[in-house]
Amino acid sequence: MILPIGPIHPGLKEPLRLKLETEGEKVVKAEIDYGYVHRGIEKIMEGKTWQKGIFLAERVCGICSYEHTQTFAETIEKISDVDVPLRAHFLRVLTNELDRIQSHLLANSTFFKTLDHETLFMQSLDLREPIMDSIELLTGNRVNMGWNVVGGVKMDADDSHFKPILKNLDIVEERLQRYTELFAEGPLIALRSKNVGKMTKEEAIRGRAVGPIGRASGIKHDLRNDHHVYKDYFDFNVIWRKEGDNYARTMNRLDEIPECISLIRQAIENMPKGEVRIKADIKSGYAEWRNEAPRGEVAYMAETNGNLIKHISIRTPSIMNIDSCAKYMLKDVPTVTDAIATYASADPCIACAERVSIVDEKGNSTVKNFYEVV
Amino acid sequence: MSSLIWYLYDFARKAWIEGFTNAKSKHDIVEKPSRFRDFPEVKKELCIGCGACTSSCPSPNAIKLIRETDDEHKEGLTFPVINKSACIRCGFCAEVCPTNPKTLLCGENHLIHPEFNIIPSQREFIVDNFLCIKCKKCIKQCPVDAIDVVDDKVQVDPLKCISCEQCLDVCPVNGAMKGLYIDNLEDQKKLILLVVNTLEKFIEKEDDKLRNLPKDSLVNLEFPLSNIWDKAMEIIPDEKIALDIIINTISRLKIRTIDWNSDECKKCQLCIGECPTGAISFDKQKDTIVRDSNKCLRCSICYQTCPFGVIKYFISKFSINLNEDDEYIIYITVKASQLDNDLLRG
């Protein structure tokens, strides 16, 4: 029997159609229909200046909006050979890690919600609020921050911002430890999440899973290791696991948060003095840049002509993660409710994924599954 | 038992009735940090109407420049208006605003440096399809292949254009290829008005020559550009841009002039009733017919009405060129209208 779920469904937060093929209660196969949030951002960006483009890049995805602006700015900086001041780099790392914490907490809380574990859901949402406060204090807005510009960051920060952030981090670290224990040792949680939605390392490589989802299946790969600022000035461990089930993915995200906190502390402690923004003269050229977003690898390929963007293409991690979720994680799930939980544990972000619109020959614009066509 | 007492103590300590009746959310959910960027605040009396905010805004419907209606005492102000349902609160308009102090304020701690104020505006090249003869010289000349023929029309692709202005030089038709300046529209408007008003006054002063003009003949006048150059420089300080705008204006300008000799007027007052805007009136004290040139549309109805042929109607055309001393001279050709001839023949 084929069970369609979505696009509006109590279990899904975003519009997407899941088609589950079931045998009794067991889910055998899953298929995903995209296309509900395609807005054509890449097309809009063509012929605009970077000043306008950076706000469009921010609105590719609302949850990891910071990483998109940083990658966009770094792509343009690479094209035009801009040397960003070190203080700006440190402030970028600081904001990036704050954004990563809130994204991981949100992803975990939706997973807890699908497990019907209201306590952990509420607690991790509550834990997210001090982080959102810190972001708002530092950048001036909670979600779409408008903090990055080509050539640095928009505003400087001082101790009046760092002290409340450190205070908030202490609260988060202490409470997070309790919740991690609660999750790790809960017998009912283990029943619902261990050995459910398994994806082996080979499958993860074949499905091109990235980010925490790939790392939970044993791919020890974090793009922050390749970023020149992280490599030269920061110390951190790459968290990874071998199991590849829902439990491992959630634990992987929970374990990454203390690493983020330690990165923020290092950034504030070793914050160099100097300017935070330099004037950037945009040159013509082509460049690619990759960064580690909360969900995995974000890649921007941009071509500029003078001050204007000629062409840009964006690759977001969600498209690979959702695809590998449908192909491998959902292929053998004991119940339908577990299928929803498995889907939530892959941390899907549909707004990120919708890049392609496929038009048929008659000119009727219809949006189809990208992977069916390729 | 002790646990029950502890529970009761705890229950009483919380003063639950008070808490229950006055239940409300904590203060901190509505508190905003000092850096919070709210919707931009507009101080309309400071605005100079440059349009930097509208051209820099990433959201297409968020900000508009509007102009109040004039009243007796002063001209209406021009100022930006924020549409809250499209504004994304990025603060970019406040960053590019060139006035000091700023017209637009958004968030107190923005790094607002003048050197970062890159107003995203360039010279825009447009082909006038009415004048274009499709000789395709500009297509051959363009170094970046930005010009192409689309749907039988020559078009410039703004993405590829590098503003080298070679197409302007090579174009054989005066005014077919236009390089528009899109950043200082208000100033351009002022400059064009200045040129048109000065030229009209200059023509009206020469009424002796015009009134004795025989039919089917022309009057040639010369007006040196240096007469208005200082005033033009006050409006747009850049010499090249000002000259370009003046040349563009003059090459397509056509001024119509209404004129009559009040001594010959028979005061039949027929033209007063026919005038569509009420620009012509009868001054009883001085016993003359007066025309208000601010209201007049130059529609020539009075000229067609006048039974005695007193009212004259002239059409002047212009061209601008360098003379021997390398000075720009505006050459004016004034011609009496041929309408009455046509009417008589008809």
Add this chain to the structure above:
Amino acid sequence: MLDAIKDVVRKSSIHVCIVNCGGCNGCDVELVALLSPRYDLEQYGIYVHNNPREADVLLLTGAVTEQWIENLRRIYTKAPEPKIVVAVGNCPQSGDVFNQEGGKVHAPASDFIPVDAEIPGCPPRPSEILEAILTVAPGAIASKGRNQK
């Protein structure tokens, strides 16, 4: 008498369905943040159910994309009367940054279904959303319920 009781009851029991018709997710995140203990939407008698068939309030986020034009009308007809539609964020009101050349959006949403209230912002803060819902929703639902009679 029954109407008066209905008005009172309706004011304090509102079921909400979030309809994301093609946005960047930012407004949805802020709506989820409203569920957190700090803002606690449920203390005002509002329950986020995410099922249009049980909803009194449709919270609309996102600029209307190609696939949503028909689906939006269908979802609106499926919600029981009395119902109100609140447009959260700029996208359903004006299309925000997507409503320009090259974009594939069909904003505003009021072209397709009637919108009763609008909350501006990109995205609005949770406190702004909360304030707007609390000032608009109970009165609107009660009065709409009366008009149906």
